[in-house]
Amino acid sequence: MIIPINTLVLLKRLSKTIKKLVNKKRTTIKDIANVLNISPAAVSKAMHGDSRISAKTIEAVKDVAKKLNYQPNHLASALRKGKSNLVGVIVPKTNSNFFSSVIQNIEEILNKEGYNIIITQSNESFKKECNNIDALLFTQVDGIIASMANETVDLDYYEKIKSYGIPLILFDRGENNLNVDYIGIDDYQSSHLIIEHLVSQGCKRIAHIGGFKHTRIYNNRIRGYVDAIKKHKLPLDDELLFESSLTIEDGREKMSQLLALKNRPDAVYVAGDYAALGALQVLKENNINIPKDIALVGFGNEPFTAMVSPTISSINQHSGEIGRQAALTFLERVKMPTVKQTLNKIILNAELIVRDSSNIN
Amino acid sequence: MIIPINTLVLLKRLSKTIKKLVNKKRTTIKDIANVLNISPAAVSKAMHGDSRISAKTIEAVKDVAKKLNYQPNHLASALRKGKSNLVGVIVPKTNSNFFSSVIQNIEEILNKEGYNIIITQSNESFKKECNNIDALLFTQVDGIIASMANETVDLDYYEKIKSYGIPLILFDRGENNLNVDYIGIDDYQSSHLIIEHLVSQGCKRIAHIGGFKHTRIYNNRIRGYVDAIKKHKLPLDDELLFESSLTIEDGREKMSQLLALKNRPDAVYVAGDYAALGALQVLKENNINIPKDIALVGFGNEPFTAMVSPTISSINQHSGEIGRQAALTFLERVKMPTVKQTLNKIILNAELIVRDSSNIN
DNA sequence: ATTGTTTGCTTAAACGATTAAGCAATTTGC
DNA sequence: GCAAATTGCTTAATCGTTTAAGCAAACAAT
Known part of the structure; x- marks a missing residue:
């Protein structure tokens, strides 16, 4: 009653x-x-x-x-449901336009589905990255979307995530051996784009300041550079190819070394915008005409590439799309938790933004 | 037995x-x-x-x-203990060096004490900020450290945080009326630093492209500018003082307006580095000699100020220290939860980094 | 009239860790 | 040698929500 x-x-x-x-x-x-x-x-x-x-x-x-x-009380329902509705995101640095934009897009998609994201930064340190992973797992996140630190070569901590049975999605800086979802651009193809462009501008001796070979994306850029150079039957000289940490300072250093060569290049393709900026500074200090004497192309399309003078040509990585795809991939994985993760790559096309530093007319 | x-x-x-x-x-x-x-x-x-x-x-x-x-299982212990050991951080944008550095220092301190941080960005949008606050409260954070969006004038959502009885700490972009802890630099004094410097360089007609008056920090910078100008008995002209959104575009716009004046300034103090960059571009496009014809000073010490040419003088806000103080303040508040929050400001001294854009010798 | 189905709730047991209270067994004090 | 204190645990309740199972009452079908 x-x-x-x-x-x-x-x-x-x-x-x-x-x-x-x-x-x-x-x-x-x-x-x-x-x-x-x-x-x-x-x-x-x-x-x-x-x-x-x-x-x-x-x-x-x-x-x-x-x-x-x-x-x-979210804690109570999360405990009961065995689901925290929290997703961890690990990036090397938040103060880069690329990562900040990726994060923003991940957040937008996941928020709509009731997820909140926890952002952590590794500062390119392997140890910090391990701490971040522990912290995220401790917080009972439902999944992790990550881009690996430069330093990271030991994958045990990432295996630990997998052993928890929660989805792990990598973007930009990934690793084939982990056998998880990966979203990134076609680095190999991007190198081709750049070399094609430089060749079309009349460059005949093109140097490459690359990242560390052990990081897959930089390895792909280097392979792309080498193959494209070969394709155009241009000189492929050891003295024109560097491995670098891609900081401003290292960009300066490597550019200085290039300038010290007897046979200088007439174009330099740098695998990161910060290093490209360092290179630009050295070129200007040495009164080299950019792009007529030496053309310059960076990678990442950081906002400052359009701010400095001359403006730096660069590769736009479509950060928004990478973020969206990463989030969508997570959502898919979460819906089918029984299916074992496998290597599943989503490769997006990149785009070359031509600016003054490589525009010879 | x-x-x-x-x-x-x-x-x-x-x-x-x-x-x-x-x-x-x-x-x-x-x-x-x-x-x-x-x-x-x-x-x-x-x-x-x-x-x-x-x-x-x-x-x-x-x-x-x-x-x-x-x-x-963190959820279980958090539920039982009524404490999540999570701290929410809200910033307008993560892809600025200032905020990224603040966050890093907050994280460093709080991690040591067993807290993890959840970073969210408002993108300078009031609505997004409200969503972020809701999301953080929903996640049962133990406190929130925030810097307000430019748009934010309605404080109801921040009052909501207070009503939850968890510590709220503001930094950089704060608001007196909220009566909570605040950590920032002395904006008023910073303006004085800049004017003193420009005067010492021989400048006699100094313009100010400021932020919006309703945001306290920009208001303080404007007040500092006005008082310092008065102190040195320089001309205080309406046409030399602008309110701006401080984007690159708006910096360009306001600088163009200054150049259109019959009686041009010989120095411009811009309340934000991005707007200062826009101003710099316009000056260069008009072949104005920097700093001899017009000297330029920015605010925030973003990395690009040291990258462009000429390099831009700017105010270093000691982001690291702001982050550290914010974290420490939170820890203090958490230890004494019974004490009602009051307006408690920690004001740090800023530092002027003199670069080429204002170095007349 | 009898059985079956639907509606609208209640009961009680989880989820996993913490903690106040309690209870033997052992040790200490005098 | 006996009371008091200490040691080393156990029991059971609790945090706030969810959910499987169940149970009347109302309605429908035959």
Whole structure:
């Protein structure tokens, strides 16, 4: 028998509960249940619009919830459901336009699906990266989307993520051996784009300041450079190819070495924009005409490439799309948790933005 | 009576539990308890090194925990303890050197104390900021450290944080009316630093491209500019003072307006580096000699100020120290949760980095 | 009239860790 | 030698939510 509750009684119970709350804690579904004289279970179901709860009750629950300023305790539901609705994101640095933009797009997609993201930065340090992974796993994230630090060669910590049975998605800086989803651009093809462009500008002796070979993306860029040079039957000289940490300083260093050569290059393709900036500084300090004496192309399309003078040609990696694909891939994986992860690459096309540093007319 | 367990029995139970785990879930303290034939409570206490648990048991527990690859369920302990050990951080953008560096330092300090941080970006959008706050509160963070979006004037959402009874700490972009802790630099004094410097370089007609007055920091910079100009008895002309969104584009726009004046300034102080960059571009396009014809000073010491040519003088905000102080303030607040929050400002001194754009010799 | 189905809830057991309270057994103090 | 203190655990409740199972009451079908 349902006892009809008149408004007066309801109001009384409401004010009583409110009083309790003032000197106690936050509202729980139990409080709402007490006010309406129903069970907490019914409240929980009403909140989720369960079809077995009457429209009247649902409305009443929502009404009281609002009045009591009810905020669901995420920890409790996460514990019960075995799902935190949190996704960890690990990037080398947030203060790069590329990563910041990737993150923004991941966030946009995942927020819509009820996920929140936890961003951590490794600062290119392997140790920090391990700490980040531990912290994320400790927080019970439902998955991890990561781009590896330059230093990282030991994959044990990433295997640890896999052993937890949660999806791991890599982007930009990935690793084939991990056998997980990967989203990135076609680095090999990007190198071809750059060499084609430089050749079309009349360059005949093209140097490459590359990243470390052990990182896959840089290895691909180097392979692309080598093959494209071969394709055009240009000189492929050891003294024209460097491995670099791709910092501004190292860009300066390697450019200085190139300038010291007897037979200087007439174009330099740098695998990172920061190093390209360092190279640009050295060229300017030495009064080299850019691009007529030496043309310059960077990689990453960092905003400053359009700010410096001359502006630097660079590869746009479509960070937005990478972020979106990473998020979508995670969502797919989460929907089918039983399927074992396999190496699954999504390779996007990159785009060369030609600016003054390589525009010879 | 304690039944002595021989190694064989223990090993048997261990392998049995391991088998269970293979097709089930993660190790819990209950599993460990079963292996050692003690209660889960004892396991929990052993993990925390409770003095009432014998050294033998503690060692045994840790040993089994390692063997079973036990990882504590953070959600469960957080729920029970009413503490998530998560701190939310809200910034307008992560891809600025200032914010990225602040975040890094917050993280460093808080990680040491067992906290993890959740970074969210508002993209200078008020709506996004509100969403971020909701998301963080939903995740049951133990506190929020934030820098407000340019757009934000309505403080209801920040009041909401306060009503949760968790610490709220603001940095850089704050608001007096909220009555919470604030960490920032002395913007008023920074303007004085800049004007003193420009005066010492011989400048006599100094313009200011400022931020929006409704944002406190920009208001302080404007006030500092006005007072310093008055102090040196320089012309304080309406046409020399602008409010701006401080983007590159707006910097260009405002600089063009200054150049259109009959009586041009001989120095421009821009309240943000990006806008200063825009101003620089316009000056160069008009073949104005920097700094001889017009000197330029920015604000924020973004890395590109040292990259462009001429390099731009700017104010270093000591982002690291701001981050550290914000984190430490949070830790203090968390330790004394009963004390009501009050307006408590920590104002750090800023430093002017003089570069080519204002170095007249 | 009898059985079956649907509706609208309740009950109670989880999720995994923590902790107040309690209870033997052992040690210490005098 | 006996009370008091200490040691080393156990028991059971708790955090707030979800959910499987169940149970009346109402309605529908035959």
